[in-house]
Amino acid sequence: MDIFIQQLINGLVVGSIYALIALGYTMVYGILQLINFAHGEIVMMGAMITISAISVLSATGIGLPGPVLVVGGLLIAMPITMLIGFIIERIAYRPLRNAPRLAPLITAIGISIVLQQVAVLVWKNNPRSFPDLLPHEGHNFFGAVITDLQIVIVALALLIMVGLLVMVEKTKLGRAMRAVSMNQAVAGLMGVNINYVISMTFVIGSGLGAIAGVMVGANYGLAYPTMGFMIGLKAFTAAVLGGIGNLGGAVAGGILLGIIESVGAGYLGPLTGGVLGSHYQDIFAFMVLILVLVFRPSGLLGERVAERA
């Protein structure tokens, strides 16, 4: 088995998920210049609610096929995470829209802790295995193995990302989002309902977050109430790597980060003579974050902008 190609495939899968989550960060940042640190918890909620919904659906005894159960669970989880995203914006960010930027950052962390602890109360602080309902038959791919599930994750993620880019470029809501991100006051004076646009940005980002949460759960086979922290931080790194606020950048940054991490983890053991095992893979994401912040804070695709006077 070719380890390089295998790690490349794994990286692409993880990277597609990072990219989906990074889009949630970057959409909100583009419009509000706010880092919504609660977004990782939305992803967690998506995964946990889907698991519960699947167990309820299978308990009905209708005997639905596995993929239908997963999609059904997701369709229950998505509206709930969308509602959570909507409420977060209303109670934690909207009252602070004209406050110093540090204030909503702190409420973001607060909301993040609240959601995490609510999840601990509801689901207990144990990992839950994600029901094994999806086909993961392996296919040979240039000496490496790619499973059905991995193909579905990558294809679905790319489809959603293209859909989102089309929405932002070609629809009335997308135009309004861009207008608000360029100049909020002028967009309002031209008749754009700013509060609606911001609410919908959170709703759409949270919907994507739920899908990403299910992908994480299905890919690793488990989910737990504190998973949102690390996955959120990684996706945030991906958004910064691509240039935060830039949608294309979030996609590129996510996929690139996934590949760096997987390939790096694959060679970490041999390179360090076995001192550091592949479970140290997280260091790559944060090395990337530090390097980007030091050498190219605007990210790969972000515009270099002068500090505003």
Added chain:
Amino acid sequence: MANQANTELLLEISGIHKRFGGLCALNDVALSINKGEIYGLIGPNGAGKTTLFNVLTGLYQPDEGKFTFKGIDLFRQKPNVVVDSGIARTFQNIRLFHNMTALENVMVGRHVRTKAGVIGAVFRNPGTRVEEAAIKARSLELLDYVGIRKHAEEHAKNLSYGDQRRLEIARALATDPQLLALDEPAAGMNGKETDDLKRLMEKIRADGVTILLIEHDVKLMMGLCDRIAVLDYGKKIAEGVPEVVKNDPRVIEAYLGATPD
């Protein structure tokens, strides 16, 4: 000149106060604009003209006063509600969406006159597509109306200064306003551009849109406006037809300083 017998009141404000800390930027300002007129607003720098514009378009919340438009109460309403009621504006310092095309800028202006929301954006159902096509068609029409259709696909930031001003007017017209508020549209324009602009404003008025105009170019104002109000230190010191305002001693004093006699 507006015939007093059959004028119809469009906008009316009275007792408007706006303070910034200790500074009273607008002090008991009242004015009324009739349907179909070109109403000018002049005054020395810092007199409160743009502040009044910001109050009339919902950007600033006045501290007290009355503000009605077509009989609708707009006191302390949000900007998008004001736009929806039929007041649109341009800016003293051009404020376009620079990284959008000229066409997209105008399309944003159609926002209040169209219905599609998040459902339409995600599912792009036939109704949404029809509406989107109508938005585009109307926006191209407006670019044509102000004479910059050939620049439709260019980014707003790449347009010439005069064309950017025209684009702002097209974007404001896209909201189907009954009152168009223009904040120094001729600033920085040469003589020919100013003449073209004057013709454009007359065309807009002939098409049934009332115009509220701030401008420093006194010659342009005298030739264009039906009535003029003069602001000084946040107070309205004169109002009337251009000939009368021009010769009002308080106006001359505000612009040139008191004459010692």
